[in-house]
Amino acid sequence: MSPKAPHFSVVAPIFPVTDMETSLHYYREALFFKVGFTWPPTPEGAAAIAKEYAIVQKEDTELHLTLCPPPKMSKARAYFFLTGIDAYYEAVTQSHHQIPEQISQGLATQPWGMREFEVIDPDGHVLIFGAHISDA
Numbered sequence: 001m002s003p004k005a006p007h008f009s010v011v012a013p014i015f016p017v018t019d020m021e022t023s024l025h026y027y028r029e030a031l032f033f034k035v036g037f038t039w040p041p042t043p044e045g046a047a048a049i050a051k052e053y054a055i056v057q058k059e060d061t062e063l064h065l066t067l068c069p070p071p072k073m074s075k076a077r078a079y080f081f082l083t084g085i086d087a088y089y090e091a092v093t094q095s096h097h098q099i100p101e102q103i104s105q106g107l108a109t110q111p112w113g114m115r116e117f118e119v120i121d122p123d124g125h126v127l128i129f130g131a132h133i134s135d136a
Contacts, residue, residue, distance in 0.1 A: 013078040015125045016068030020051040022122050023065055027056040030095045077126040085115050085131035092119065109133065
């Protein structure tokens with residue numbers, strides 16, 4: 001019996017962050033992700049515990065965050081494929097009036113057949129959101 005061939009289904013980028021609470025707030029409030037996991041857990045009824053690791057989610061995608069204070073910090077980039085990019089971009093631009101993080105590239109149709117926009121999170125990581133023109 002030969003071993004089963006590997007099949008990759010999801011990639012989860014891990015972004016180092018300098019302040020977990022600031023990052024979680026940004027991903028929840030500016031980009032509308034939900035927090036799916038944090039570590040260490042806070043026991044019920046206990047005071048909040050500083051988080052070292054978290055997973056934020058949007059539909060079938062995940063982005064992992066790990067506490068990594070400077071100077072060990074390195075910048076990362078992640079590309080998110082989605083449908084309905086115009087509506088999502090509108091929601092994100094509205095949220096950025098309340099959370100002054102940088103939209104580094106506005107929504108534009110690219111010559112390679114994608115509609116994309118780009119944001120920079122509080123730690124300088126670049127998130128690119130793109131839709132095939134047929135899915136926009």
